[in-house]
Amino acid sequence: MKIYAVTNQKGGVGKSTTAHAVGVALANQGRKVLLIDLDEQGDLSFIVGANQGPGAYELLTKQATLGEATQATATKGLFIVPGSIGLASLDLVLKDVPGNGFRLKEALKGAKYDYIIIDVPPGLGSQPANALNAADALIIPAQANILGLKNLNVFWEKTIKPMKKTNKALKVAGILFTSYKASAVLSKAVEGAFNDLAQAMGAKVFKSRIRNSAMIEKAQAGHKAIFEYSKKNAAGLDYLEFVEELKRTRI
Ligand SMILES: Nc1ncnc2c1ncn2[C@@H]1O[C@H](COP(=O)(O)OP(=O)(O)OP(=O)(O)O)[C@@H](O)[C@H]1O
Ligand SMILES: [Mg+2]
Numbered sequence: 001m002k003i004y005a006v007t008n009q010k011g012g013v014g015k016s017t018t019a020h021a022v023g024v025a026l027a028n029q030g031r032k033v034l035l036i037d038l039d040e041q042g043d044l045s046f047i048v049g050a051n052q053g054p055g056a057y058e059l060l061t062k063q064a065t066l067g068e069a070t071q072a073t074a075t076k077g078l079f080i081v082p083g084s085i086g087l088a089s090l091d092l093v094l095k096d097v098p099g100n101g102f103r104l105k106e107a108l109k110g111a112k113y114d115y116i117i118i119d120v121p122p123g124l125g126s127q128p129a130n131a132l133n134a135a136d137a138l139i140i141p142a143q144a145n146i147l148g149l150k151n152l153n154v155f156w157e158k159t160i161k162p163m164k165k166t167n168k169a170l171k172v173a174g175i176l177f178t179s180y181k182a183s184a185v186l187s188k189a190v191e192g193a194f195n196d197l198a199q200a201m202g203a204k205v206f207k208s209r210i211r212n213s214a215m216i217e218k219a220q221a222g223h224k225a226i227f228e229y230s231k232k233n234a235a236g237l238d239y240l241e242f243v244e245e246l247k248r249t250r251i
Helices: 015-028 043-048 056-060 085-094 100-108 126-134 146-166 188-200 215-221 234-248
Strands: 002-006 033-037 078-081 115-119 137-142 171-177
Touching: 002 015, 002 126, 015 033, 015 043, 015 078, 015 115, 015 137, 015 215, 015 234, 033 043, 043 078, 056 085, 056 100, 056 126, 085 126, 100 126, 126 146, 137 146, 146 188, 171 188, 171 234
Parallel strands: 002 115, 002 137, 033 078, 033 115, 137 171
Antiparallel strands: none
């Protein structure tokens, strides 16, 4: 079993879209996959068409077991622990509770999946802490520009590095450029700096880049991954290629 957290403290960089695409692609290949939506916005839960019911909040506050918090999705082999607005109060509820950053790790002990993919909300609260303590490796979607680089440097220094002290086995699988515009020339300096940062993380910038496509939103409105919505869409092909690269990536 491999546990990936899809994370970046910056919002709107394609975390939920990536968690979904990777989960659906792996499930379509016959793997048993669990998505965990730790975001109070519940975007990933919406995209898969999850029902209301016990989910990540109930799991992390020990009001539900993993089995009780898990739903099947319309995709064979793909399951989800949904996110809900209750997660917004998680910091407050778990404040000063011993072991509060290890609730997810504890809950996943004995889980029987080939892959668990955690969608981590932006910011630095309880959900990111639980995700990074539970994960084997991080997938970091990022925008291939100077601001994406600047923010990722901060995320590395202020979040990932300190978390490696409590989860010593934590690895970074790589940085994934999303909403990539082929026309936007990534300056050599910025590209070099991303490569240097990835190296400092013991990782790489994935060769696969997810191109920008307005069709992604249409697919999500129809509760589908982009490559299910359109077989020829560039971003869909990119995600399928990325999943193969991810499987080849040693962590
Ligand atoms: N490759 C892409 N091309 C065009 N639009 C995209 C692409 N990837 C994601 N989007 C769109 O960008 C928006 C943000 O994507 P997403 O919700 O996956 O980001 P996020 O990092 O999870 O955001 P948040 O920080 O709010 O959780 C969504 O509307 C999504 O449909
Ligand atoms: Mg999201």
